[in-house]
Amino acid sequence: MNQPVRFRPHHFLCALGFQGKGYSDSFTQNMAGVVAQLRGPAGGDTRIAVTGQADSLCAPCPHRRGQSCVKAAQIAALDERHAQALGLEPGQCLTWAEAQSRIRKHVPPGSLSDLCAGCQWLEFGLCEAALSALHRD
Numbered sequence: 001m002n003q004p005v006r007f008r009p010h011h012f013l014c015a016l017g018f019q020g021k022g023y024s025d026s027f028t029q030n031m032a033g034v035v036a037q038l039r040g041p042a043g044g045d046t047r048i049a050v051t052g053q054a055d056s057l058c059a060p061c062p063h064r065r066g067q068s069c070v071k072a073a074q075i076a077a078l079d080e081r082h083a084q085a086l087g088l089e090p091g092q093c094l095t096w097a098e099a100q101s102r103i104r105k106h107v108p109p110g111s112l113s114d115l116c117a118g119c120q121w122l123e124f125g126l127c128e129a130a131l132s133a134l135h136r137d
Contacts, residue, residue: 004047004093005034006055008075009082012048012099013107013116014057016134017127026060044097052079052090074118081115100134109135 007015018035022028034056038046053067069075083089086102094102107115109132116122 002047004049005037006049006051007057008051008053008055008079009086009088010075010078010116010119011055011057012086012088012103013082013112013127013131014121016100016103017121017130019126021121021124021126023063024060027057030060031057038096044095044100046096047093048096048099050083050088050090050092050094078116078119081117085115103131104134107131 015031015035015038018031020028020032022031037043054069058069063069063071085106086099087106088102109128112122112128112131116127121127
C-alpha cells in the first residue's frame with residue numbers, strides 16, 4: 001500500500017482551495033501534484049496522515065527550515081485552529097473523502113476569515129470559493 005500523504009492541519013483547507021499559486025515554482029509544482037492526486041478518480045481514497053511539522057506540501061517550500069518554518073508561530077496558530085475545527089491530531093490518519101466530510105460538517109462558508117486569519121492567501125478568495133463549492137456538492 002502507498003505511503004499516506006502527510007498534512008499539517010491547515011493544509012486540508014489549502015489543498016481544497018489550491019488553484020495553481022504558491023511560494024515558488026517548485027512549491028507550486030509539488031502542491032499541484034498532491035492536489036491532482038486528491039482530485040483524481042480515486043482521490044477520495046487517498047490516505048492522509050496528520051502531522052505537526054513539515055509535511056508533503058512543505059517539502060520544497062522556500063520558508064521551510066528543517067521540520068519547521070520561518071513563520072513557525074503563525075503556522076502553529078493556523079494549525080491549532082484548523083486541528084480544533086476539524087478534530088485532527090498528529091498521528092491520526094484519514095482519507096481525503098473523510099477530510100472533506102469533516103470540512104463540510106465543521107467549516108461553514110464565511111468562516112475562513114477567522115479560521116485562516118493571518119494567511120496571505122485568504123485575500124484571494126480561492127479557499128472560500130472552494131469551500132462554498134464543497135458545500136454545494
